[in-house]
Amino acid sequence: MTLVVEAAGLHVSYEAEGGERRHVLRGLDLAVEAGELLALLGPNGSGKTTLLRAIAGTLPRDAGRVALFGRDLAAWPRVALARRVAVLPQALSLPDGFRVAELVEMGRAPHATRWFGSSPEDAAAVERALADADALDLGDRYADELSGGERQRVLVAMALAQEPALLLLDEPTLHLDIAHQAALLASVSRLQERRGLTVIAVLHDLNLAAAHAPRIAVLGGGRIAADGDPASVLHPALVRELFGAVVDEARTADGRRFVVPRAPSAARNEPSVPSARRYS
Amino acid sequence: MRAGVAPRSLVRAPALTRAAVVLGGGGALLLVALVVGVGLGSVAVTPEEMMRVLGHRLLGLGATSGVDASIETIVVDLRLPRVLGAMVVGAGLACAGTVFQAILRNPMADPYIIGTAAGASLGATIAIVLPLMAPALAIGAAGSWLGIGFVQLFAFFGGLGTVLLVIGVARQGGRLPSVTLLLTGYAVSSLLAAGVSLLMFASGRALAVIFSWLMGSLAGVGWADLAIAGPVVAAAFILLLARWRSLNLLLLGDGPAAHLGLDVGHAKLQLTLIATMATSAAVAISGTIGFVGLVVPHVLRLVIGPDHRLLLPASAVLGAALLVLADLGARLAGGIPVGVVTALVGAPFFLWLLRRSRRVASTLSA
Numbered sequence: 253m254t255l256v257v258e259a260a261g262l263h264v265s266y267e268a269e270g271g272e273r274r275h276v277l278r279g280l281d282l283a284v285e286a287g288e289l290l291a292l293l294g295p296n297g298s299g300k301t302t303l304l305r306a307i308a309g310t311l312p313r314d315a316g317r318v319a320l321f322g323r324d325l326a327a328w329p330r331v332a333l334a335r336r337v338a339v340l341p342q343a344l345s346l347p348d349g350f351r352v353a354e355l356v357e358m359g360r361a362p363h364a365t366r367w368f369g370s371s372p373e374d375a376a377a378v379e380r381a382l383a384d385a386d387a388l389d390l391g392d393r394y395a396d397e398l399s400g401g402e403r404q405r406v407l408v409a410m411a412l413a414q415e416p417a418l419l420l421l422d423e424p425t426l427h428l429d430i431a432h433q434a435a436l437l438a439s440v441s442r443l444q445e446r447r448g449l450t451v452i453a454v455l456h457d458l459n460l461a462a463a464h465a466p467r468i469a470v471l472g473g474g475r476i477a478a479d480g481d482p483a484s485v486l487h488p489a490l491v492r493e494l495f496g497a498v499v500d501e502a503r504t505a506d507g508r509r510f511v512v513p514r515a516p517s518a519a520r521n522e523p524s525v526p527s528a529r530r531y532s
Numbered sequence: 533m534r535a536g537v538a539p540r541s542l543v544r545a546p547a548l549t550r551a552a553v554v555l556g557g558g559g560a561l562l563l564v565a566l567v568v569g570v571g572l573g574s575v576a577v578t579p580e581e582m583m584r585v586l587g588h589r590l591l592g593l594g595a596t597s598g599v600d601a602s603i604e605t606i607v608v609d610l611r612l613p614r615v616l617g618a619m620v621v622g623a624g625l626a627c628a629g630t631v632f633q634a635i636l637r638n639p640m641a642d643p644y645i646i647g648t649a650a651g652a653s654l655g656a657t658i659a660i661v662l663p664l665m666a667p668a669l670a671i672g673a674a675g676s677w678l679g680i681g682f683v684q685l686f687a688f689f690g691g692l693g694t695v696l697l698v699i700g701v702a703r704q705g706g707r708l709p710s711v712t713l714l715l716t717g718y719a720v721s722s723l724l725a726a727g728v729s730l731l732m733f734a735s736g737r738a739l740a741v742i743f744s745w746l747m748g749s750l751a752g753v754g755w756a757d758l759a760i761a762g763p764v765v766a767a768a769f770i771l772l773l774a775r776w777r778s779l780n781l782l783l784l785g786d787g788p789a790a791h792l793g794l795d796v797g798h799a800k801l802q803l804t805l806i807a808t809m810a811t812s813a814a815v816a817i818s819g820t821i822g823f824v825g826l827v828v829p830h831v832l833r834l835v836i837g838p839d840h841r842l843l844l845p846a847s848a849v850l851g852a853a854l855l856v857l858a859d860l861g862a863r864l865a866g867g868i869p870v871g872v873v874t875a876l877v878g879a880p881f882f883l884w885l886l887r888r889s890r891r892v893a894s895t896l897s898a
Contacts, residue, residue: 310787330790330793330795334791334792335793341787341788341791344784346784347784347838349838350837350839358781358784359792361792362792362793367774414792
């Protein structure tokens with residue numbers, strides 16, 4: 253297996269108020285193999301987006317090494333990188349006045365071969381991206397006419413038009429209702445299989461991650477504090493340790509494990525005893 | 533849903549028919565503006581006389597043009613350079629406005645926003661006032677350099693130098709954050725405007741000259757001005773159009789554009805400098821004419837959309853035609869400042885368009 257992402261000893265800090273530096277990542281190690289679907293979790297401010305941007309190469313790092321596809325990040329020309337890595341940022345305001353197909357075509361920018369127009373390959377890639385993102389019917393619409401769910405599909409299509417090998421998603425389910433969350437992640441995992449994509453998705457919802465991602469990594473203290481399959485990561489003790497939240501665990505009929513926040517009245521009864529209630 | 537083939541290709545060449553209509557219509561408008569701009573005035577010149585003068589002077593047809601010599605002088609030495617000057621200035625300002633609105637993602641951006649106008653104004657004011665304060669320089673100022681006056685030179689390099697200063701202050705590492713650029717431009721502009729005010733206060737009898745320069749006028753444009761400003765604006769236009777893809781990507785925001793392979797800081801720097809060249813060249817020969825650079829890109833974005841492949845050429849053509857007609861209006865109205873005409877005619881039209889457009893200026897809302 254080739255490593256698509258390899259981060260070792262990664263340190264990233266920001267300049268905070270008063271000239272002090274806030275160290276977000278402190279010696280983080282992470283390795284992601286080709287074809288993996290990794291959900292990145294962690295408390296607010298733990299550095300999920302920072303890690304994603306450090307991997308994408310749009311954030312300077314203080315120390316440590318990031319290699320993509322076995323090649324050091326610094327050695328990647330920007331355009332060559334954009335042909336292999338697509339990023340779906342958390343807050344992207346789509347400019348009005350473009351048709352969806354034109355926006356998705358912007359995803360072809362790193363592949364552009366023609367000075368003024370688009371090649372037949374570009375056109376084919378845009379259609380394929382729209383189809384794979386379930387957005388073919390949106391091609392002629394305008395950005396300001398889209399609902400939240402449609403908008404996310406268009407953003408996914410833009411990223412797919414880049415024909416990346418690595419897809420970095422920063423909270424793709426933000427602002428989506430429960431049905432659209434599931435639909436989006438289901439289509440991401442379908443794509444991951446169909447296109448052989450490697451996907452790293454920042455998610456907030458532990459259970460959503462557990463339901464869709466075979467591997468979950470949790471950020472804490474500037475490093476990967478827990479990493480493994482959902483069953484091994486979703487322990488109430490671990491959640492409490494990393495998120496400071498008191499939760500109970502629950503299992504579905506087919507034995508998958510989830511966590512549920514404990515009701516305030518019950519949370520006062522420390523210490524917690526993991527319950528084994530059935531949950532379906 | 534992998535529904536094979538879509539009913540028709542979703543990716544179109546930049547809507548070729550639309551482009552043909554827009555640019556064809558624009559070209560026709562430009563031609564009408566040229567004929568009307570040269571033809572109308574205190575002495576009317578018929579299109580036929582115009583053709584004969586141009587045929588004789590430009591193509592060497594006939595021993596004489598067969599047209600009255602005074603008409604020939606009016607056409608060749610007065611109106612034609614003035615009309616072409618209006619085209620160069622209008623096209624340059626409209627293109628620069630389009631670019632600044634895109635890179636700053638700010639609908640209020642115009643070609644002057646990051647300090648070009650203030651710098652050019654201070655340069656021009658200094659060039660006007662200096663000979664009065666230091667009579668030894670008056671000889672140099674009265675003369676010229678390659679046919680270009682001191683005022684034009686000072687205005688051009690004042691505008692360019694100011695923007696270089698603003699960029700230098702606003703740059704953080706390799707990045708050029710839009711908000712910092714905007715605010716730095718505002719602060720530096722205010723500083724330089726104070727300098728202009730001070731010089732005007734102290735200028736005495738040159739006040740009227742300074743004031744008329746600041747209001748903007750195409751009255752004095754001659755062939756020598758055109759020979760410099762024309763190529764600068766034309767080169768800027770070509771360089772900007774060649775960067776249409778970068779301009780479109782920047783509408784997504786700095787982060788997403790970088791993820792699509794654009795070196796955002798570098799692209800913004802280049803675009804800013806090229807647009808500033810066009811603006812400075814325009815301002816050098818006409819003074820600061822407002823409104824064209826702000827409104828033409830907006831009007832066109834509402835009508836033809838934000839794709840810079842079409843938006844830039846359309847802006848150049850409409851800006852050129854609009855300024856010729858506005859200058860004609862100013863001339864026919866007894867020589868009022870052309871900026872007054874652009875605002876008087878343009879503002880109500882723009883308001884009407886804003887009211888009836890579904891997609892208000894939100895194309896640029898960040």
